[in-house]
Amino acid sequence: MIVVTAAGGQTGAAVVRKLRERGEQVRAVVARRGPRPDLAALGAEVVLGELTQPLPWAKLLDGADAFHLIWPHADPDEAEGAGALFAEARRAGVGRIVYHSVLHPQARVMPHHAAKDRAEESLESAGVPWRVLRPCTYAQTLDASLDEVARTGVLRSYWGVRTAQSLVDVEDVAAAAAVLLTEDGLDGGTFEAAGPEPLTAPRIAELMGERLGREVVADDVIPAGEQPTAYAARCRRAMFDHHREHGFVGSPRVLAALLGRSPRSYAEHLAELPLPVSG
Numbered sequence: 387m388i389v390v391t392a393a394g395g396q397t398g399a400a401v402v403r404k405l406r407e408r409g410e411q412v413r414a415v416v417a418r419r420g421p422r423p424d425l426a427a428l429g430a431e432v433v434l435g436e437l438t439q440p441l442p443w444a445k446l447l448d449g450a451d452a453f454h455l456i457w458p459h460a461d462p463d464e465a466e467g468a469g470a471l472f473a474e475a476r477r478a479g480v481g482r483i484v485y486h487s488v489l490h491p492q493a494r495v496m497p498h499h500a501a502k503d504r505a506e507e508s509l510e511s512a513g514v515p516w517r518v519l520r521p522c523t524y525a526q527t528l529d530a531s532l533d534e535v536a537r538t539g540v541l542r543s544y545w546g547v548r549t550a551q552s553l554v555d556v557e558d559v560a561a562a563a564a565v566l567l568t569e570d571g572l573d574g575g576t577f578e579a580a581g582p583e584p585l586t587a588p589r590i591a592e593l594m595g596e597r598l599g600r601e602v603v604a605d606d607v608i609p610a611g612e613q614p615t616a617y618a619a620r621c622r623r624a625m626f627d628h629h630r631e632h633g634f635v636g637s638p639r640v641l642a643a644l645l646g647r648s649p650r651s652y653a654e655h656l657a658e659l660p661l662p663v664s665g
């Protein structure tokens with residue numbers, strides 16, 4: 387049995403699905419009360435658990451062969467909380483931990499990367515065999531902008547128009563997580579999950595244009611105003627500033643090796659998205 391946290395989110399739900407496709411039993415930890423028909427339909431055991439609250443982890447992790455720790459995005463408690471949960475996993479006798487990190491956690495200028503870097507460090511002393519997955523930005527992150535792009539012909543880019551990102555499909559990330567959670571011979575490894583090509587915002591706009599059948603251009607939206615103080619907003623600003631300056635590019639080879647095939651391209655992802663209804 388495999389325990390997955392933040393299981394109702396974009397990453398978690400995809401990981402649960404991939405594990406169930408492999409015939410694994412899954413305990414899906416969700417934060418929000420209420421029915422979870424999607425997870426239940428997959429045949430996962432759904433349990434309630436706020437990662438930032440004291441929880442009966444011994445019970446939640448009892449009998450787990452593997453534990454996939456996905457922490458909610460840009461949460462200030464990640465570094466401390468992850469370390470505490472790794473210790474809980476050791477006490478519960480969990481067989482292996484897979485920690486959901488990010489590409490380039492050592493880019494500590496971004497607070498959420500620094501938190502993941504510290505969490506990775508605490509794995510060393512966890513006393514449980516571990517593997518780390520380091521995804522680049524998901525291709526799906528841009529899906530919400532497609533309606534606006536279809537209407538206006540403009541892709542607003544908060545990370546400029548010069549640097550590139552190796553957008554990766556969350557389905558590929560989840561498939562890689564399922565490999566790390568279930569297969570032998572991967573202990574102590576850190577595995578990057580990057581898409582097959584570096585894409586600038588103008589290139590993404592071009593690909594969106596091809597899919598939408600209209601011209602699309604990328605517009606450089608430079609963040610205005612003071613540095614934000616709230617943690618999540620600070621992470622977001624630092625991330626856009628960093629990506630504007632350095633991009634966010636990784637090699638696809640590690641992911642290809644885990645999947646046994648090339649990672650999906652952004653064009654392949656776009657081809658499967660329903661076209662926005664014009665109106």
Ligand SMILES: NC(=O)c1ccc[n+]([C@@H]2O[C@H](COP(=O)([O-])OP(=O)(O)OC[C@H]3O[C@@H](n4cnc5c(N)ncnc54)[C@H](OP(=O)(O)O)[C@@H]3O)[C@@H](O)[C@H]2O)c1
Binds near residue numbers: 396397458
């Ligand atoms: N998105 C990307 O491009 C990307 C790239 C690389 C790495 N990552 C990393 O991947 C992880 C997941 O990101 P995501 O985009 O999949 O997140 P997401 O879709 O926003 O999912 C977050 C989930 O976390 C749950 N959650 C929120 N607060 C919680 C709490 N206090 N305790 C327990 N669960 C809580 C929510 O649960 P409920 O549904 O139950 O409310 C939600 O389903 C993050 O660590 C992120 O940094 C993301």
